[in-house]
Amino acid sequence: MRVIFNEELKAVADDLDHMAQLVRTAITLAGDSLIDGDIDAAQRVIDGDIEIDALESSIIDQCVRLLAKQNPVATDLRVVVASMRLASTFERMGDLARHIAEASRRTYPECPVPAGAKPLFGKMRDFLNMTADRLVSMLMDRDAAVAESIITDDDTLDKLHHQTFEFALSDDWSGTNQQLIDVVLIGRFMERLGDHAVSAARRVVYIVSGFDPSKEPQRDEGTDID
Numbered sequence: 001m002r003v004i005f006n007e008e009l010k011a012v013a014d015d016l017d018h019m020a021q022l023v024r025t026a027i028t029l030a031g032d033s034l035i036d037g038d039i040d041a042a043q044r045v046i047d048g049d050i051e052i053d054a055l056e057s058s059i060i061d062q063c064v065r066l067l068a069k070q071n072p073v074a075t076d077l078r079v080v081v082a083s084m085r086l087a088s089t090f091e092r093m094g095d096l097a098r099h100i101a102e103a104s105r106r107t108y109p110e111c112p113v114p115a116g117a118k119p120l121f122g123k124m125r126d127f128l129n130m131t132a133d134r135l136v137s138m139l140m141d142r143d144a145a146v147a148e149s150i151i152t153d154d155d156t157l158d159k160l161h162h163q164t165f166e167f168a169l170s171d172d173w174s175g176t177n178q179q180l181i182d183v184v185l186i187g188r189f190m191e192r193l194g195d196h197a198v199s200a201a202r203r204v205v206y207i208v209s210g211f212d213p214s215k216e217p218q219r220d221e222g223t224d225i226d
Contacts, residue, residue, distance in 0.1 A: 005070045012062050012083050019055045019090045020139045022048065024132035026097035027193060031125035033104035034186065035118060037111060045101035052094035059087035078210060082203045086139075089203070093196045096189045103186055112182040114175040117167050124160050124190045131157075131197045138201060144208045147201035154198045161191035 026045050033042035063084045066072060072080055103112045113121055131150060138146040164187035167173070168180055175183070205211060 005066070005072070005076070008062065008066055008070075009076070009079065012059055012066070012080075015055055015059050015062070016083060016086055016090075017136075017140050019052060019059070019087065020136045022052050022055070023090050023093045023097070024136050026052065026094050026101075027128050027132040030097040030100040030104075031129060033101050034111070034113075035122050035125050037104070037109060039105060039108045042101040042105040042108070045097050046105070049094050049098045052091055056087045056091035060084050063087075075210070079207050082207045086200055086203050089196050089200045093193055093200075096193050096196070099189050100186055103182055107182075112179070113186060114179050114183070116172075117164070117175075117183055120160065120163055120167060121186070121190070124157065124187070127157050127160065128190060128193055131194060135197055135200060138204055142204060142208055144205050147204045147208075150201040151198050151205075154194050157191060157194035161187050 026048060029038075029041040029045045032038045033045065063080050066080050067077075070076075106112070111118060131153075134146050134150050137143060138150065164183055168183045173180070
């Protein structure tokens with residue numbers, strides 16, 4: 001019975017690894033569609049979100065069967081429950097990447113944000129690409145050190161996000177009303193991608209150690225409210 005449980009738990013872990021890789025691809029392509037005006041990249045993100053959604057459903061179903069059939073306790077229970085929440089977190093990250101891609105497709109061949117904002121959004125794109133690479137590495141190796149780096153470095157993205165508001169509220173603003181909406185919304189989508197990455201990192205640390213490394217417990221990271 002234990003052998004079967006281990007095999008089923010490994011199948012869940014493999015699916016989570018695959019899901020993380022798909023999310024990394026979605027984040028990278030969404031950034032390319034936004035900054036480089038790559039319409040093909042935007043469409044790949046939109047089309048690929050179906051596979052991310054399907055993986056979430058499959059992982060949750062597998063975990064529910066494990067809970068019902070195997071009645072895991074202690075560390076095993078922690079892994080199963082955390083895996084379910086990781087799948088939901090990754091699914092939400094895929095949705096956020098899709099939102100960015102949809103905005104890029106809607107305004108193609110123009111960028112949804114003004115030219116003056118592109119350097120700032122380019123920095124956010126680069127940070128999220130680095131974070132997405134870390135997510136894959138963290139999950140594949142169950143590396144708590146990489147997870148901690150994702151958590152502690154999130155302030156960098158928060159500061160960049162704050163700068164998007166400063167740009168939108170500047171007296172020098174000359175963009176359209178639609179561009180103003182896009183600056184605010186896309187900035188929010190990118191900031192939330194970082195928050196969900198923090199949530200995923202916390203859950204990996206929890207899987208490894210049983211400890212929730214909340215940097216600031218009052219913060220709202222990785223929730224499903226948006």
